[in-house]
Amino acid sequence: DTAVSQTPKYLVTQMGNDKSIKCEQNLGHDTMYWYKQDSKKFLKIMFSYNNKELIINETVPNRFSPKSPDKAHLNLHINSLELGDSAVYFCASSPIRTYNEQFFGPGTRLTVL
Amino acid sequence: QKEVEQNSGPLSVPEGAIASLNCTYSDRGSQSFFWYRQYSGKSPELIMFIYSNGDKEDGRFTAQLNKASQYVSLLIRDSQPSDSATYLCAVQGAQKLVFGQGTRLTINP
Numbered sequence: 373d374t375a376v377s378q379t380p381k382y383l384v385t386q387m388g389n390d391k392s393i394k395c396e397q398n399l400g401h402d403t404m405y406w407y408k409q410d411s412k413k414f415l416k417i418m419f420s421y422n423n424k425e426l427i428i429n430e431t432v433p434n435r436f437s438p439k440s441p442d443k444a445h446l447n448l449h450i451n452s453l454e455l456g457d458s459a460v461y462f463c464a465s466s467p468i469r470t471y472n473e474q475f476f477g478p479g480t481r482l483t484v485l
Numbered sequence: 486q487k488e489v490e491q492n493s494g495p496l497s498v499p500e501g502a503i504a505s506l507n508c509t510y511s512d513r514g515s516q517s518f519f520w521y522r523q524y525s526g527k528s529p530e531l532i533m534f535i536y537s538n539g540d541k542e543d544g545r546f547t548a549q550l551n552k553a554s555q556y557v558s559l560l561i562r563d564s565q566p567s568d569s570a571t572y573l574c575a576v577q578g579a580q581k582l583v584f585g586q587g588t589r590l591t592i593n594p
Contacts, residue, residue, distance in 0.1 A: 473534065
């Protein structure tokens, strides 16, 4: 069984479009995260939610909006896509309040043309 | 100064040798340290964590921590071609992990 899943795996779109990435975990974890990994492999946290409550909101443009309908799901919506948004986006989860041992989803490779 | 620094490599090691990966961090208050392995095109996976000064061994992997020097390392003994990957050092920050830029390791048969 997949522990942390993301859809879609690949996303190719034009500048200015709006797109969403979905994430689900079946590990029973309370904390979920979104990371962005750029072309140089630098992995940077964007958001984290603990049991549907926003815990971390790093300096990310307002065009990025996370939504957590329940503690097993954390979606990422991106408005008005820009070229610089091209990256791999990883969802992750961890047990409650440990923030440590994180389990990552397979990633979504977003390409903005 | 970056919060977590690693040599981006690439680091090339012959098969069977010891691979040594290093990481320094800036926050003296950090208590937990992690090594993630990321194969090309795949997601990061946790391979080691260490909380106390000294060494921690798990199979062919040894993590070393020196909080006074703000230094973490990962040793891989008897390196195998399957160890070729990018290794990410991560340090616990305020309610989050802060990752280094990763070291690309290549094991040559």
